[in-house]
Structures are given as C-alpha cells and as structure tokens.
Amino acid sequence: DTGVSQNPRHKITKRGQNVTFRCDPISEHNRLYWYRQTLGQGPEFLTYFQNEAQLEKSRLLSDRFSAERPKGSFSTLEIQRTEQGDSAMYLCASSREGVGAGEKLFFGSGTQLSVL
C-alpha cells in the first residue's frame, strides 16, 4: 500500500494558462475523488469516479474544470484558462467502495496551485 500519490506537489502558473494535475490512487481502489481546499476552509467536493465512470460532476466549479479517469486507474484534473481565484490545494482521495459502504477515504498530500 503506497498511498495516494499526487503530482506535482506545487504548481505556479500565470493567469490564463491551462494546468493539469495527476492522481494515482491506491491500487485496486475503485473510487477516486477530487476535492479543493482553500486556506481556512474544509475540503470542497468537486467530482468522483467509480472505475472509469464519472458519477458526479455537477459540483465542478465551472466548465473550465474537467476530470478524467480513462482506464480506471490514475486520474487527471484539468483547469483551463486559470484565474487567480483557482489558487488552492487540490486533493485527491480513493477508496475501495463508496463511503456509504463503510469504506475509508485515503487522501493524498495534494497539489498546491498558485495562479499569478
């Protein structure tokens, strides 16, 4: 069990640029979640996957945000035309099944995005 891995740890970009983050869940974990956390706030749910299927994406913050999990393993979160308000920590978590099935979420250390 190597834990949830997120890359990069830090990303600095200029406003208007596109950025992509990667998350590698714990192997054999079917569920993968993306959250955003700003300073002094709790993690804000964005989207999640069951294998390669994206089951909930209505909470993605705008149409500039998109996520994929093409083979049901790693996932990417892309933000197009970044804005300063996108600066935050982006967290990924995984679990074997959903939390309603009694499963524990394992969180990665996150990707800190700074938009200049």
Added chain:
Amino acid sequence: AQSVTQPDIHITVSEGASLELRCNYSYGATPYLFWYVQSPGQGLQLLLKYFSGDTLVQGIKGFEAEFKRSQSSFNLRKPSVHWSDAAEYFCAVAAGAGTALIFGKGTTLSVSS
C-alpha cells in the same frame, strides 16, 4: 443536500484539559458521519466514523464522538489533550452509499502549555 456546520473556528485548550469540538449536520435521514484531522503539511487522516449502532464511537489517538439524532450533532471529544493534538479538525457527512463526503469548514485546535 446534506451539509455540516462547525460553529467554532478556533479553540485553545490547555495541555491535559478535556476537549470537545462541535459538529452539526443537516440531512433528513441518518447520515454517515466522520471526523478527520489535518496537521500542518500532512494529509487528512480519519479519526473515527459513525454509520449505525452504538451512538458513541471510539477512534484513534484517544478520540471519541457521540451521535445525537435529536440535536443533529456529532461532537468530538478527548479527555486529556496532548500538545501533538494541535491541528485542524474537520467533521464530514455522507448521505449514504454512492455519495461523496461533504466537509465542514473546520476547527483549528491550539494547545497551550
């Protein structure tokens, strides 16, 4: 939709004193409830969870929480706080199977000597 309120933004407790962090949830049925802790530079770690059964649940690091349906609360407690408990604490709720965790805004715990 379910939601979580943590009324206390920041709490300071003396080392060795008892601790209670408040959490109120909004959901029509019995939710799944969680407490997570986040230390500086660390990832979120699950302290404990409640799904059903005994309303007093024990977690790691000596923490416990009590589910009170009548008050829509799930308060976290520890009888004697250690300096290493200083961290950010988040209460979270899930509506049930197939749903995601929704977090509160967190309570920052400081421990004074």
